[in-house]
Amino acid sequence: MITVQTMSHVSLLLAFAVTLSLLVGGVTPVSASGGSASDHAAADLGGDGVYAQADDDASASFPGNVTVTRGDEVTIAVSHSDPANVTIGSDDNGFEVTVSVGGSGTTEVVLDTRRTTAADPGEFIEGGSATLHSEPLEEPMQPADYLMRVEIDGVEYDIGTLTVEPRGEYAAESNRAPGAFTPAEYVGGGEEGDANVGPLTGTMTAGSTVARGDYAVVRFEESGLETALNTTDLTGSAAANGLKVNFTQTDPGPNTEPREYVATDTANVTVLPNLEDDAFYVLWNTSGVELENIDARNRYRAALSLTDESGFVGADTTLATTTFDLRRQSVSLSPADDATVYPWDNDTYVVEGRTNRAPNTELEVRLRSADPDAFLLISDTTVREDGSFEATVDLGEASRGTNATLWVREHFAETRQEVRLVAPDPSVEFQNQTANGTTVEVTRAELPEGGFVRLVDDGGEVVGRSDYLEPGRHTAMTAELGTPLFETQRLRAELVYAAADGSYNPGAPAYTPNGGAVVNDSAVVDFPPEPTETPAATETTATATATATRTPTATPYPVATRTPLPPSGATQSTLPLSPAVAVVALLAAAALFARRGESS
Template identity: 30%
Template structure:
């Protein structure tokens, strides 16, 4: 071994996956450009030597390692006396594991714009997209007119040594060809399996290699024992013939028979997650006709099932030859699947009819909606069926061109009682769009009821709800703007007089939010620990100081 720049240090990489293969040149390679390995010899112990890579992996334990100056033959090296404690280091190997699989999705352009040209270990852009909300965890993804891109995250340690080239650098180009069924001799398989393929159809799954190499990218985060398989959504739908409501499991398996990556006494390690594919859809204004003012700042609200952060264009096309226009305000899908675009209609004429259409990734998505430009103030409101303890209701979304209130009416409104049907009202809301508005009812309801949400103006400008007498409702067409929903009133059962609550110490159940936090990897751990680590890979370093009596640190990464 030669210290090429004479700085007193040399570095090597040690591949513990290849350590029993008998090919010493694959086990030990230079760790930097300033180190040259002149010759590597391997001494055979027990069954080591001449095996296939991965067959005779070193046991997970600590190994003493000795560094000496000059050439020492194998026999002499095995009996050499330690004269200085700095001559000895420790190689610490820990058990590897297969932990988890998580499916994520991203807007249709993400793979080709941000991922496909990344280096094999260039993980920072992936974490940046997660942090920005462009990549989100999901159990549903859109196909057909819009194909969400798919990212499968695999948490499994000790695989880096399988994917290293002759220089000890990470190389995932063979990931697809290395994946396969157990009877092919593959050590692992990454496959997508249709959960309901139909009668007389093999359900063993389709290997990731069914995709062309340019349609997916494998990115390794060695610091977190994680890799991401990012897939172009268009290619995935075509290669796997995915249809509406098909549910697929993303399976990652490490076999127990074809390598020592899994202990011989254990079964193959399997981790998976499922995703259902649905035809892309979008709905404008709850599928109702739209009334907009002939003014600036007009908002069009919608919902969609495509990936959050997808860009949405609302195409507004005039149907009147006397006031022609084509406007295309743009916006983006929020985390909860809503979007709101703002248009300037101040130069348009009241009374003009138009159509509104949502466009995503260059395609029309959902039905077009008829609309009319009006004089005066306009509003929209949306409320969904929900459960409540009877003291409050939640309104999904409201848009108010001039600010105001949301008033909640009960079933008696449907029988003609207006003022007497009011059961609650919101605080004053500024003009614009508001989401998830919680409204406390005047009196708690003790049985199920129909909640009718009705936006009201603040006609006297005092920011207090004063109807009747002031603060009339927003209107559209023949009457007030409203939306209704069924509210199911629930109550917690209290202990009877003869029953005393028992106190037990239990761990709180893990919530979905907590689960997502644990599966979202923290890019802040990119600096690898340099004392010990787990899993086969080129991650050990041997440092020789001035080539004499050097301290040796053989490192294997944690996790």
């Protein structure tokens, strides 16, 4: 009894001494995060009821708080000098798991919030040995703040917060891509399992009307589905983690089941994940879709849904939808009628058209002739965003004077046209006319390579020409004479080439097709009569005045004029009268005297 009493007193004295030393010395256990012993009693108190002693050289910490969307994975980095225990959650929020990490350094603990319904924490924890302290969850971790703690040898060195946020809004966008695109080439080409979506985003364009044979592309904006997405199975089953993507006919008509195309259930659908940007793309190859004659029955709804297999919902839930209208392919050329290409037209023949094919679709325009000088000309073009396209066919090597067939490959019936390639045919038409003496009119001229109309008279002299004429056909041209012409005469109009700089060269060769005769035409031209010399003025009275001399207009030659004689009795002249004039004067005087005598 004495012994027992002595031991009891000793125990009481020891407890009292320890308590007193703590109170007097002010020694309070503190965690690395600055909390007091009362805040972390459960963590620092040993199994025998005595507080664990911290190693002065030990350390552990989190870089900061962590946020994750419900359903996604989160990486929690922890630095530790010795093996440590990382605890996530607590009894307060119904979820608590401890992860033991060995060694020292920085360890990344990965937590998959979607799989936290598993009884084995190893299914949702990576990076260490996990122990689940709470009961398995019936649903993935709910949105909340979860406490994180890190301990070494039972001493807590840091705490932090893991915030699980609710899943965000989902969205679906309609796009289209050319049927020649090959999505299989880009699966898995990105980082961390993502696809290489760059080529797709570079070729697809926004739009909900899709020509049959092109791709209907849906861009889904996801939230909290990055670990649930199984690109090989989106049927909504357990293997698909409850995710379903399908394309369903919206209006199949009365008494008819709608057509449905489930992603990954058909080889015509490909999934390209881009989870780094919280998105994934679903490409539907529409080449195998049967089209109805009624447009309304060719509308399909693309939907992303969650089934009860996802663990997030108790019944099928649609997260996002968009629609597509499928149409038969159409291509047209402009103008729709057959065309004629003249020799003076550019050697590059431009073809324009429109189509409902997806922008960036490559089309091939062909021009073919099976005449003796057969040819096949091919020009590639790309559909613009507005559905238009333009191709240039080089006619430099094509034979002229023939007809060729023009069409767009794979669209022969709707684009076939005949193109008439006109051979060079220089000609001139010069009609009989009445001219003003300085210009004449040439009725028509065709100069495949441009040039001049030259005028030549019957003597072979060049008497005029036109201004420079561009390659092509011309009508009602004026040719100016080098010198005025008079009276009726025949002129010849000839076609001649221009100098290299387009100027007139008197020595330039004439048009002589196939080395034959000069291209020409002749006409009779009535010019005004040649003006005559105007006679000098005559005396009308003894005091006659000079008569004005009329000077013709547009006369190339000077007109000679003479000064009138002065009046009778003038002193300006001393020229003697001739004998004949004297005799006449005497006879006139005798007759005058005789008349006067008779009258007297």
